[in-house]
Amino acid sequence: MIGRFEPSATTERASEIDTAAVAIRRARDSDLPLLHDLAELDSARPVVGPALLADVNGRPWAALGLEDQRVVADPFLPTAAAVELLRLRARQLMAAEGAPTGRVLPRWIARRVRA
Numbered sequence: 001m002i003g004r005f006e007p008s009a010t011t012e013r014a015s016e017i018d019t020a021a022v023a024i025r026r027a028r029d030s031d032l033p034l035l036h037d038l039a040e041l042d043s044a045r046p047v048v049g050p051a052l053l054a055d056v057n058g059r060p061w062a063a064l065g066l067e068d069q070r071v072v073a074d075p076f077l078p079t080a081a082a083v084e085l086l087r088l089r090a091r092q093l094m095a096a097e098g099a100p101t102g103r104v105l106p107r108w109i110a111r112r113v114r115a
Contacts, residue, residue: 020056022056022081024052024053024055024089025052026050027050027051027052027053027063031053034063035051035060038072041074041075041076044070046072048065049068050065051066052090054082056077056082061073062086066093071083
């Protein structure tokens, strides 16, 4: 799309994320071509393994690999905010995985059981 390189198009796109519908979701197998295309645009290796995808108004803007935290993003779009949302969601998922389950005893009970 030639309009991507016009200054006015860049300004319009920069304000697009302010009013856009942003969805952060896990990438599915059907998203592999999208992840490959994002990596190609970013001149990077494709994200492998589990990943999160940032869709803005239904278009993929960026992806983050959950195993290596590597990001690929469309360099022609203002993706900084979308990448920050991806990183925030990844931190939330990691914290939830490391959160203690209800079967873990509180410290003061565990000390009494050992005594």
